[in-house]
Amino acid sequence: MILRAVLRGGAFVVVGLVAFGAGVYADQALPDWIPYIANHQTGRVNTAxxxxxxxxxxxxxxxGNLDTTKMSQGTISGLVASLGDPYSAYYDPDQYKKLQAAYEGRYSGIGVYVxxxxxxxxxxxxxxxxPAAKAGLQSGDQVLKVxxxxxxxxxxxxxxxxxxxxxxxxxTLTIKRDASTFDVTIxxxxxxxxxxxxxxxxxxxLYVRIYSFGSTTxxxxxxxxxxxxxxxKSMVLDLRDNPGGFVDQADSVISDFVASGETFEEHGRNGSVTRHSVSGT
Known part of the structure; x- marks a missing residue:
């Protein structure tokens, strides 16, 4: 899944595109086809x-004491949520800072990939x-409650x-693992x-594990x-449970193994396909 992103006033909108490859961030204007408030004749958002x-x-x-900033952020969040796409999200300025920190490999939490x-x-x-590893959380666990x-x-x-x-x-997370359900406080x-x-x-x-494609991978x-x-004499490259990340970092890693060739396809709206290639060194 490729992630399309737009940064406006410190906030961050990520919208999904079907793709074969790792995640990537790129500038793109907000789509003009968001449902519920769109003009069905022109396809334009009805800002009126x-x-x-x-x-x-x-x-x-x-x-009468309205928080207009919260109203604006709630509106954008609702627009993105109306897509019904788990790979599309809105991050307010504070959430965006946390997202940036996570891609730099540092944040405060429990240390779990979801x-x-x-x-x-x-x-x-x-x-x-x-903390998540010490608490015994495992790949395949479902999170029923947070x-x-x-x-x-x-x-x-x-x-x-x-x-x-x-x-x-x-x-406290409520976890379902196989047939059992239990709470774990972390x-x-x-x-x-x-x-x-x-x-x-x-x-x-040489065993090498790449956990994610961050900014320094x-x-x-x-x-x-x-x-x-x-x-x-040989090398094992382990990409298990790698959630993706910056596609340029993935391309650079691939270039150490492949002289040239296509690395992934980006499938956009109206059936458009963009093929991305790499040239090794």
Whole structure:
């Protein structure tokens, strides 16, 4: 799934496109086909209806002390939620800062990788040594509740905001594993997410695991190779439970193995297909 993103006034909107490859962030204007408030004849967003709704609220709502920033953010969040797409999300400025920190490999939370493609959030892995790993959470666990709130259909940004929190605070998850359901309370901590980890095993076999494609993944990977590759007879590259990330980082890693060729396809609206290739060194 490729992620399309637009940054406006410190907020962040991510809309999904079907694709074969890792995630990527790129500038794109807000789509003009969002349902419910669109003009069905022109396909354009009916901003007049939005303005009318805002005027009615400002004039008639019983509490005149309105938070217009929260209203604006709620409107955008509702627009994105109306897509019904778990891979499309709106991040307010505070959530966007947390998102940036996560891609830099640092945030306060429990250290768990979660996907939102099914009815309930699904755990795909944990950060080694994290509170989630120490609590015994496993790949394949379903998250039924977060802090007592039903997680069915929960958006990525809402689940993230509930799971993450200040260092030292606690969050309780209701987990379904096979036929059993149980609660686990986890104390949040500062998480340092490793982009790349490596070790030499057996008869000079270099084992490299890439946990995600963050902003420094290729540099970290190149450092591992420069230190260990010459003395290794073979290498194992482990991408299990890798949730994706920046496609340029994935391309750079691929370029160390492939001289040239197509790496992924991006499928857009109206059947458009963009093919991305890499040239190795």
């Amino acid at each position: 209806e939005l303005q009318d709704a805002i005027r009615v609220i400002q004039a008639e709502y019983v509490d 996907t939102f493609g099914s009815s309930y959030p699904l755990i795909t892995g944990t950060v080694p040594g994290s 802090g007592g709130r039903d997680a069915s259909g929960m958006t990525a940004e809402l689940a993230t905001s509930l799971i993450q929190g200040p260092d030292g605070t606690q969050v 104390t949040r901590a500062e998480i340092q997410v490793p982009s790349v980890r490596s070790t030499v095993i057996g008869d000079h076999v 290729f540099d970290d990977f190149a450092s591992v190779l420069s230190t260990n590759l010459a003395s290794s």
